[in-house]
Amino acid sequence: MSHYEVKAGPEAFLPPAAATMGNVLPDPGEAHIEGRIVPEEEAYEYCARKLLEAKVPTIFPGPLVLWKWNDHVAEKATAIRELANAVPMRLIPMADYRPKYPKIDAAVEINPNHPNLTIWHNKIDVCIFVGVHCHQANLALKMIRAATDCYTIAMCAQAGHEDACLSFRDATPEKIRTLIKAVEKLKSEGVKSQANDFTQFKMDRTGLIVKPS
Amino acid sequence: MSKEKIAICEDLADIMPPEYHELVESATFGNQDRGWKDIGSSKELIEQHSLCAGCPESIAFRYILASLPAPENTVFVGSTGCTSLVFPHVAVQNIHSLFGNQNAIASGLKRALKCRFPDIEKDVVVLAGDGATVDIGLDMTMQSWFRQEKFTTICFDNELYANTGGQESGLMQKGFVAKMAPKGKNFEKVRLAEIARESGCAYVAVLTVSKPNRVEQAIKNAVLVAREVGPTFVQLYTPCILEIGKQSMEGLDEMKDAESIGGRFVQKEYITDEAQKLLDSIKEETKARKKAAKEAKKSVNA
Numbered sequence: 112m113s114h115y116e117v118k119a120g121p122e123a124f125l126p127p128a129a130a131t132m133g134n135v136l137p138d139p140g141e142a143h144i145e146g147r148i149v150p151e152e153e154a155y156e157y158c159a160r161k162l163l164e165a166k167v168p169t170i171f172p173g174p175l176v177l178w179k180w181n182d183h184v185a186e187k188a189t190a191i192r193e194l195a196n197a198v199p200m201r202l203i204p205m206a207d208y209r210p211k212y213p214k215i216d217a218a219v220e221i222n223p224n225h226p227n228l229t230i231w232h233n234k235i236d237v238c239i240f241v242g243v244h245c246h247q248a249n250l251a252l253k254m255i256r257a258a259t260d261c262y263t264i265a266m267c268a269q270a271g272h273e274d275a276c277l278s279f280r281d282a283t284p285e286k287i288r289t290l291i292k293a294v295e296k297l298k299s300e301g302v303k304s305q306a307n308d309f310t311q312f313k314m315d316r317t318g319l320i321v322k323p324s
Numbered sequence: 325m326s327k328e329k330i331a332i333c334e335d336l337a338d339i340m341p342p343e344y345h346e347l348v349e350s351a352t353f354g355n356q357d358r359g360w361k362d363i364g365s366s367k368e369l370i371e372q373h374s375l376c377a378g379c380p381e382s383i384a385f386r387y388i389l390a391s392l393p394a395p396e397n398t399v400f401v402g403s404t405g406c407t408s409l410v411f412p413h414v415a416v417q418n419i420h421s422l423f424g425n426q427n428a429i430a431s432g433l434k435r436a437l438k439c440r441f442p443d444i445e446k447d448v449v450v451l452a453g454d455g456a457t458v459d460i461g462l463d464m465t466m467q468s469w470f471r472q473e474k475f476t477t478i479c480f481d482n483e484l485y486a487n488t489g490g491q492e493s494g495l496m497q498k499g500f501v502a503k504m505a506p507k508g509k510n511f512e513k514v515r516l517a518e519i520a521r522e523s524g525c526a527y528v529a530v531l532t533v534s535k536p537n538r539v540e541q542a543i544k545n546a547v548l549v550a551r552e553v554g555p556t557f558v559q560l561y562t563p564c565i566l567e568i569g570k571q572s573m574e575g576l577d578e579m580k581d582a583e584s585i586g587g588r589f590v591q592k593e594y595i596t597d598e599a600q601k602l603l604d605s606i607k608e609e610t611k612a613r614k615k616a617a618k619e620a621k622k623s624v625n626a
Contacts, residue, residue, distance in 0.1 A: 188334075
């Protein structure tokens with residue numbers, strides 16, 4: 112079977128699942144870049160460069176890191192916040208997987224049923240999925256590849272996502288911090304973040320207390 | 325999930341939507357005396373719903389979720405039908421099963437939870453429509469009762485297949501004409517409550533959802549008896565207002581008519597002696613606990 116490159120879209124109304132094209136998941140210690148299996152170290156640098164090149168790099172944390180299931184998860188959430196501060200990146204939660212009709216507030220949330228709306232609205236060009244359940248991540252990753260030009264990165268706690276443009280596996284707080292180090296290394300070499308200025312929104316029980324910009 | 329785990333990671337809390345902050349701060353997880361009266365004064369465990377306006381199922385969902393004795397330690401098993409549209413909006417663990425398979429899934433789940441969490445009482449509650457419970461899934465439903473599987477089965481009885489346009493179901497009343505059953509039903513409504521009783525259910529209740537206090541009592545009884553004694557069954561009349569030609573505001577009246585004397589859903593309960601004994605002892609314990617709490621409060625105030 113020919114090698115299928117998982118590139119940023121828009122690819123087609125219904126892009127093929129990468130697995131059906133023969134793409135396989137990385138083994139432990141490996142990652143994949145656009146369908147090509149590479150050593151994890153190579154992926155860290157490539158990923159860091161992608162994040163720094165982006166105009167609107169964004170992290171989409173899912174329920175597996177938003178809720179404090181245990182101390183390990185809390186540590187991971189801390190590492191995610193550190194990554195967001197280091198690049199800098201926006202944080203938009205995938206708090207749940209509800210369809211949320213008639214519409215979602217694309218400025219402050221994303222869900223797998225309409226990921227393209229959030230990406231179009233915020234003009235997101237590089238995103239990281241972390242803590243999203245596998246089946247919902249696969250659904251969203253394919254839709255993003257179908258309809259947007261956003262480059263997708265999966266920081267997966269399990270075996271990785273072949274439908275992301277770049278995927279790590281077995282993600283831990285340490286691995287997220289390794290990515291932060293890769294970002295800092297590039298910055299120390301003179302690579303500057305191309306991210307547009309933005310204000311990270313904040314919410315509490317009453318709703319938005321800091322509006323996004 | 326235990327109630328200690330219903331917390332948001334501090335580092336990401338400020339990006340979580342308000343409904344989750346509310347869920348953590350004012351839901352009734354861990355409150356032994358939670359019930360339908362909490363609706364309106366605390367965060368409900370259902371966030372929106374995707375049912376039709378005025379659908380009695382949505383009311384039933386709200387009452388059931390408010391009445392579960394321990395939602396943080398409860399897992400719902402759902403099946404195909406209108407109910408399956410609601411589960412994505414519910415803050416209780418749930419599993420969707422194949423159409424009709426719900427009681428088989430729940431059997432395995434209950435046993436697995438017992439092995440995995442031997443020291444924690446995990447409640448399994450099946451919630452499915454009449455098509456899944458009585459027609460397509462009757463085998464699995466009855467087999468779980470025969471095996472005395474300790475979980476609760478709730479049937480939302482709307483007397484037809486509402487989700488697919490109004491086909492005849494086993495629980496449809498005799499002679500009823502529906503959109504996809506134009507000749508009218510030839511047979512009597514299946515007497516599921518009696519089947520449940522004869523199949524070994526320790527507690528069986530049939531009622532409408534017009535009165536929240538009755539729903540609360542039936543759900544609590546069913547879950548508590550299922551923990552200790554054996555399978556339980558609750559049949560709730562949740563009419564499909566669209567398929568019986570009613571307006572959004574008429575669901576409540578329809579239920580009140582159906583539960584009036586001579587109606588199909590006059591409230592009834594079947595309780596085994598063992599289950600009754602258990603419910604009586606729980607009632608006594610609750611009474612004593614509340615009395616003690618009241619006295620403690622009095623002494624603090626004094």
